[in-house]
Amino acid sequence: MTLPLNPPLSPQLARSRSSLPSGDSWAFEPKFDGFRAIVFVDGEEVRIQSRGGRPLERYFPELRFAPGRYVVDGEIVIEDEHGVQMFDTLSQRIHPAASRIELLSVETPARFVAFDLLAEGDRTLLELPFGERRAALDALDAPGLERTPLVRTSEEAAQWLKGTSEGVVAKEWDAPYRPGERKGMAKIKRVRTLDCVIVGWRPGKEPATVGSLILGLYDDDGELHVVGHTSSLRAAERRELVGRLAPYGSGESGSADPSRWRSDKELEWVGLRPELVVEVSCDHISGRRIRHGAKLRRWRDDKPPRDCRIEQLFE
Secondary structure (H helix, E strand, O other), X not given: OOOOOXXXXXXXXXXXXXXXXXXXXXXXXXXXXXXXXXXXXXXXXXXXXXXXXXXXHHHOOOOOOOOEEEEEEEEEEOEOOOOOEOHHHHHOOOOOOHHHHHHHHHHOXXXXXXXXXXXXXXXXXXXXXHHHHHHHHXXXXXXXXXXXXXXXXXXXXXXXXXXXXXXXXXXXXXXXXXXXXXXXXXXXXXXXXXXXXXXXXXXXXXXXXXXEEEEEEEOOOOOEEEEEEEOOOOHHHHHHXXXXXXXXXXXXXXXXXXXXXXXXXXXXXXEEOOOOEXXXXXXXXXXXXXXXXXXXXXXXXXXXXXXXXXXXXXX
């Protein structure tokens, strides 16, 4: 390639914040739950680089980029019918078999969303303020290139802290692009609150303790789906819960039944009758699962288990 920037190039990173910044020095974009990617286009040649510098183009044959000479920063995402971004489905693309990748590219096609222009023609744009880079991205002659939405006020950005969005990325309007640095950008994750049924528990590392609670939600047909777990338990609570949960035992137990629990590693579990409800919070939903462990907020003795619906994942 003869571009002014060539792979590997470290992307600029964001620091976590608990709330949206205010003032006219910021711009705001929705936060995506996908693969960060920098795309290098030199004529007909395309290179797609992961955040860690690895080539990605073989895993996403459906992605197309208009010929030209440009470098764009963005995210590769896959969404379900509800508009929920499915990170687990995206991860399945990293597969050694080309036939499997080709099949998935048709069944669950990905798309690339651009949010920054780093080079155009023979010119690097890294030292330009973000506002000028964004204007250049919007003016780039690249038919079919999707750009992320952008707003200039925190009031407008608040829409992305609800619904199916994963949160907000805030960027300093006058900041240059700093590869590999956590400067000039902030990420504010959306925090969801869910009421879930406890359908089982897993033993802790210490004898006679609960390591985590397995969480479930009901669909429209009355079927209970496992959606994640919470392990945010205090030390004393881990010991007390063994006795508290014992009366609700369903008699089922096992080690990582893939049809009900997790298939990624062997984990012992103890089943419970679906009678206990907890309120949890989480910041990542992928498909119909809580991607990371949820935080236990409180027990809901006032909530009927059947009212714990899977629609909460999409609200």
